[in-house]
Amino acid sequence: MKGVYDCEIVDRSEVAPGVVRTVFKGPAIAREAQPGQFVNIRVSKTTDPLLRRPFSVHAVYPDEGLFSVLYVLRGRGTALLAEMQSGERVSVVGPLGRPFDLGGSPDARHIIVAGGCGAAPLHFLCDALCRKWGCGGVTVLSGAQRRDAVICEAEFRSHGVDVAVSTDDGSYGYHGLVTQLLEERLRELGLPSADARPEVRVYSCGPNPMLKEIARICRQAGVASCQVSLENFMACGIGVCMGCVQKVRGEHARFKRVCTDGPVFEAEEIVWE
Amino acid sequence: MGIAAPRLAVRIGRIELKNPVTVASGTFGFGQEMADFYDLSRLGAIVVKGTSLEPWPGNDYPRTVETPSGMLNAIGLQNDGVDSFIKEKLPFLRRYDVPVIVNVVGRTIGEYAEVASRLDGVDGVAGLEINVSCPNIREGCLAFGANPSGTAEVVRAVRKRTGLTLITKLSPNVGDIVEIARAAVDAGSDALSLINTLLGTAIDPWTRTFRLANRTGGLSGPAIKPVALRMVWEVAQAVDVPIIGMGGIMNALDAVEFLLAGANAVAVGTANFVNPRAAVEIIDGIAEYLAKMGIADVNEIVGSVS
Numbered sequence: 209m210k211g212v213y214d215c216e217i218v219d220r221s222e223v224a225p226g227v228v229r230t231v232f233k234g235p236a237i238a239r240e241a242q243p244g245q246f247v248n249i250r251v252s253k254t255t256d257p258l259l260r261r262p263f264s265v266h267a268v269y270p271d272e273g274l275f276s277v278l279y280v281l282r283g284r285g286t287a288l289l290a291e292m293q294s295g296e297r298v299s300v301v302g303p304l305g306r307p308f309d310l311g312g313s314p315d316a317r318h319i320i321v322a323g324g325c326g327a328a329p330l331h332f333l334c335d336a337l338c339r340k341w342g343c344g345g346v347t348v349l350s351g352a353q354r355r356d357a358v359i360c361e362a363e364f365r366s367h368g369v370d371v372a373v374s375t376d377d378g379s380y381g382y383h384g385l386v387t388q389l390l391e392e393r394l395r396e397l398g399l400p401s402a403d404a405r406p407e408v409r410v411y412s413c414g415p416n417p418m419l420k421e422i423a424r425i426c427r428q429a430g431v432a433s434c435q436v437s438l439e440n441f442m443a444c445g446i447g448v449c450m451g452c453v454q455k456v457r458g459e460h461a462r463f464k465r466v467c468t469d470g471p472v473f474e475a476e477e478i479v480w481e
Numbered sequence: 482m483g484i485a486a487p488r489l490a491v492r493i494g495r496i497e498l499k500n501p502v503t504v505a506s507g508t509f510g511f512g513q514e515m516a517d518f519y520d521l522s523r524l525g526a527i528v529v530k531g532t533s534l535e536p537w538p539g540n541d542y543p544r545t546v547e548t549p550s551g552m553l554n555a556i557g558l559q560n561d562g563v564d565s566f567i568k569e570k571l572p573f574l575r576r577y578d579v580p581v582i583v584n585v586v587g588r589t590i591g592e593y594a595e596v597a598s599r600l601d602g603v604d605g606v607a608g609l610e611i612n613v614s615c616p617n618i619r620e621g622c623l624a625f626g627a628n629p630s631g632t633a634e635v636v637r638a639v640r641k642r643t644g645l646t647l648i649t650k651l652s653p654n655v656g657d658i659v660e661i662a663r664a665a666v667d668a669g670s671d672a673l674s675l676i677n678t679l680l681g682t683a684i685d686p687w688t689r690t691f692r693l694a695n696r697t698g699g700l701s702g703p704a705i706k707p708v709a710l711r712m713v714w715e716v717a718q719a720v721d722v723p724i725i726g727m728g729g730i731m732n733a734l735d736a737v738e739f740l741l742a743g744a745n746a747v748a749v750g751t752a753n754f755v756n757p758r759a760a761v762e763i764i765d766g767i768a769e770y771l772a773k774m775g776i777a778d779v780n781e782i783v784g785s786v787s
């Protein structure tokens with residue numbers, strides 16, 4: 209169950225320029241984390257920075273009691289974690305948050321859409337979908353600004369799933385946005401269709417403008433489910449501070465907690481800015 | 482000489498706390514999420530999130546920002562209202578052997594009084610904390626708590642509607658906190674809690690915008706501890722009612738400092754975010770401190786700084 213765990217770092221490697229993977233020994237988290245969930249890591253031993261930093265779970269190895277996070281160096285929190293070497297012990301709270309819903313019918317098509325470092329949690333998801341439904345029905349569309357910002361491609365390919373990559377500047381793969389790739393794939397699958405067949409389930413993580421566009425595309429194509437994983441600054445990460453909220457639809461617009469009601473939401477629920 | 486098991490029980494008004502450690506309103510939700518991390522019955526008391534008459538949506542976001550050794554928040558007291566609290570949240574808390582104190586907020590004096598009235602006599606509610614100190618909403622709260630007469634008016638109105646132990650939560654964003662403390666006690670407050678957050682702001686130099694949607698927010702965390710400690714000490718000199726001290730408590734020795742300054746109990750706030758187990762670790766740490774110091778009862782050290 210979720211808890212505060214003292215985890216040892218067992219590996220730390222730079223997988224691409226400015227992209228680091230840290231592997232922790234944490235049997236409970238490795239056993240129980242589900243795709244889309246995150247861990248809240250104390251990156252400092254002092255009171256500055258004070259707050260933990262949330263990292264989505266990138267992979268789990270339950271047999272070895274290991275789990276990893278993969279992150280782009282962006283600010284103080286990621287820099288501090290990246291500096292930590294094998295053998296250091298870190299306080300980790302987790303696993304936290306609402307995971308992706310892996311349900312659907314046996315013949316459903318699953319399309320994973322990654323934007324930049326949004327690929328990190330989707331690797332775990334891809335692994336779980338392959339185990340549950342087989343890799344045949346799983347497609348990964350991964351977009352980045354340029355070639356060296358494409359992450360996890362080899363990992364996605366290692367599952368044997370259908371992978372397509374796009375770059376904004378055309379330096380690698382399809383020249384354009386990953387959302388265009390998605391539109392193309394949905395068209396190829398015959399959506400929108402009168403009977404909403406085939407059943408297509410879309411899962412995405414990335415920058416908010418991309419998620420908003422994916423939500424629009426999925427609505428127009430009539431996909432069965434479009435789940436998005438949101439990112440937000442969090443104070444507590446455990447659902448008590450009400451700081452990381454997102455406006456959602458309802459009778460009245462109201463706020464839901466990204467850390468606990470999310471980070472995975474049905475795209476239809478979100479009031480996009 | 483060490484003491485094997487020091488006595489930790491304290492009293493706040495008519496509420497018996499098995500130890501002097503409670504939690505600051507707004508840092509613990511309504512307890513449910515925290516129950517994953519330890520047995521809530523271990524706490525001296527639980528102070529739940531600010532509760533209003535009708536549901537409040539809260540402020541727009543961003544609502545929080547980290548600052549050096551602290552954080553600013555401008556949540557805006559998002560809550561589902563007192564009736565929902567009684568129906569949806571309280572049954573869960575009743576399962577635990579721990580006094581529940583409800584933090585009461587309002588836009589008008591009438592709203593404070595009505596919330597108090599609805600909580601009066603409800604099974605599982607041990608006391609009310611009157612919040613006249615939240616800096617993040619436009620009407621009510623700090624508008625009353627910023628001066629002695631407004632504070633007294635709210636306390637008197639609530640006092641008339643309930644026999645529950647009343648704790649008035651004081652703001653540090655005032656000219657003279659002692660004067661306001663006295664006004665609250667004279668109006669019938671059984672105890673005081675202090676401090677609420679310090680009003681502050683943060684600006685992003687690159688976008689030239691405020692970092693909080695509300696522009697200003699309340700500062701909490703270790704950064705405010707010296708201010709909180711000074712205010713607890715000043716107020717303790719001036720009033721005869723029990724005090725719950727809070728402001729930047731991260732560990733047991735921080736808590737002991739507040740007790741020495743004159744607090745009868747302490748509340749753990751922002752530390753709950755940093756370490757969800759902070760409150761229970763602080764309970765154990767206070768017991769260890771007393772044992773090490775050869776003190777048999779925690780009440781012996783209250784206000785004993787010299």
